[in-house]
Amino acid sequence: MERYKFLEELGDGTCGSVYKAVNLETYEVVAVKKMKRKFYYWEECMNLREVKALRKLNHPHIIKLKEIAREHNELFFIFECMDHNLYQIMKEREQRPFSEGEIRSFMSQMLQGLSHMHKNGYFHRDLKPENLLVTNNILKIADFGLAREVASMPPYTEYVSTRWYRAPEVLLQSSSYTPAVDMWAVGAILAELFAISPLFPGESEIDQLYKICSVLGKPDWTTFPEAKSISRIMSISHTEFPQTRIADLLPNASPEAIDLITRLCSWDPLKRPTADEALNHPFFNMATQASYPLHDLELRLNTMGEPEMPNLELNLWDFNTKQDECFLGLTLAVKPSAPKLEMVCNASQDMSENFLFCPMVNNDREPSVFWSLLSPDENRVHAPVESCPLSLSFSPVQQHTSVGPPPQSTTGFTMGSSMQPNMLDRPWMAVSAPFQQTHYL
Numbered sequence: 209m210e211r212y213k214f215l216e217e218l219g220d221g222t223c224g225s226v227y228k229a230v231n232l233e234t235y236e237v238v239a240v241k242k243m244k245r246k247f248y249y250w251e252e253c254m255n256l257r258e259v260k261a262l263r264k265l266n267h268p269h270i271i272k273l274k275e276i277a278r279e280h281n282e283l284f285f286i287f288e289c290m291d292h293n294l295y296q297i298m299k300e301r302e303q304r305p306f307s308e309g310e311i312r313s314f315m316s317q318m319l320q321g322l323s324h325m326h327k328n329g330y331f332h333r334d335l336k337p338e339n340l341l342v343t344n345n346i347l348k349i350a351d352f353g354l355a356r357e358v359a360s361m362p363p364y365t366e367y368v369s370t371r372w373y374r375a376p377e378v379l380l381q382s383s384s385y386t387p388a389v390d391m392w393a394v395g396a397i398l399a400e401l402f403a404i405s406p407l408f409p410g411e412s413e414i415d416q417l418y419k420i421c422s423v424l425g426k427p428d429w430t431t432f433p434e435a436k437s438i439s440r441i442m443s444i445s446h447t448e449f450p451q452t453r454i455a456d457l458l459p460n461a462s463p464e465a466i467d468l469i470t471r472l473c474s475w476d477p478l479k480r481p482t483a484d485e486a487l488n489h490p491f492f493n494m495a496t497q498a499s500y501p502l503h504d505l506e507l508r509l510n511t512m513g514e515p516e517m518p519n520l521e522l523n524l525w526d527f528n529t530k531q532d533e534c535f536l537g538l539t540l541a542v543k544p545s546a547p548k549l550e551m552v553c554n555a556s557q558d559m560s561e562n563f564l565f566c567p568m569v570n571n572d573r574e575p576s577v578f579w580s581l582l583s584p585d586e587n588r589v590h591a592p593v594e595s596c597p598l599s600l601s602f603s604p605v606q607q608h609t610s611v612g613p614p615p616q617s618t619t620g621f622t623m624g625s626s627m628q629p630n631m632l633d634r635p636w637m638a639v640s641a642p643f644q645q646t647h648y649l
């Protein structure tokens with residue numbers, strides 16, 4: 209570990225303390241999780257759930273474990289370093305709630321990571337905002353300390369996941385449960401992003417069940433044939449609950465969002481959508497149906513740059529996971545001075561592009577330009593397209609002084625190292641995508 213210089217503590221959890229550190233050979237900044245218990249043998253380390261799961265799971269929305277080191281019977285995990293966790297971001301946003309577009313982006317990323325995890329035979333069991341790490345709006349699932357293999361045999365021993373996100377079957381001590389416990393947590397986190405406060409903030413396990421009943425009503429107890437905590441069932445069965453609907457708790461959420469939360473937070477684990485089903489819920493297609501103010505979009509214009517050499521920040525993300533609708537949306541904010549909405553189509557030999565110029569609708573800010581990119585291979589993207597940061601460099605525009613996209617020859621993309629392999633593998637071209645334009649308008 210002498211290769212690493214520890215800088216500051218990033219977090220202190222049950223199993224380990226996490227520090228920001230720099231690799232003195234490569235100058236790479238990493239997060240080092242120093243486990244609290246001692247490890248006397250390598251076999252013990254390699255058998256840890258966190259290690260087993262993370263070695264198998266390689267996905268842009270799952271935190272990357274770079275290295276494991278054991279020194280003086282102490283175990284260190286070296287992870288890619290992220291800037292914040294979602295809990296910290298929510299705390300900062302108490303006065304300025306997230307837009308539905310921002311929530312959709314976080315949720316879509318979380319569900320993509322979760323879908324990969326579940327398909328690879330793991331479930332997380334401790335999803336909570338603190339375990340969702342975020343850098344530049346890119347979200348990654350972390351803390352696989354409680355991850356379990358789906359194929360592992362029940363009965364599962366009781367485990368201590370964070371109470372507020374704990375599924376009812378776990379609270380009722382069911383001896384077998386499934387990846388649906390993660391989907392419950394997804395529902396609770398989705399609601400929390402709207403309210404900036406937890407949906408079910410139980411103060412004890414029984415209070416947790418009371419809090420759930422006061423929103424969902426009492427369950428059909430036959431849903432939990434394996435529940436061992438009969439005393440909890442009895443206690444709840446004999447209590448009357450004034451009911452508050454989810455829609456009343458989240459007045460700023462769309463009907464689609466409320467519907468998704470309601471499905472995810474179903475008493476019956478079998479009724480909860482899977483991660484893939486959730487990604488196909490209308491909540492994630494709303495961009496095609498509704499008009500949104502531009503502040504809903506993932507636009508960033510760094511005005512710190514020189515006027516003629518603007519710094520641009522670019523966001524790529526997918527809008528749908530259905531193969532035939534999947535494409536990348538590339539949003540680019542520049543500062544043309546178009547006074548009002550105007551569309552310019554620019555076609556070249558191998559590339560056709562639609563550029564859309566939109567003035568900011570709600571304020572006097574400068575208009576922006578949007579590109580839509582689509583995979584050239586028959587409009588199909590085979591691997592899931594992931595959100596990924598790109599860096600973009602722009603040369604000064606020669607012939608476009610007032611409005612219009614910079615000419616091809618003057619635009620240069622620098623794909624960052626975090627670019628996904630599926631994107632690097634093939635060329636990209638911009639094509640007309642009416643779907644996306646509807647979104648922006």
Ligand SMILES: Nc1ncnc2c1ncn2[C@@H]1O[C@H](COP(=O)(O)OP(=O)(O)OP(=O)(O)O)[C@@H](O)[C@H]1O
Pocket residue numbers: 218219220221222223224225226239241271287288289290291292293338339341350351352353
């Ligand atoms: N790769 C990382 N980059 C930046 N911060 C991180 C990273 N990994 C963890 N952290 C920070 O450290 C905190 C604790 O990390 P982690 O959840 O892995 O520890 P833990 O001991 O397993 O926690 P828990 O008590 O939730 O089980 C996280 O909430 C996060 O704020």
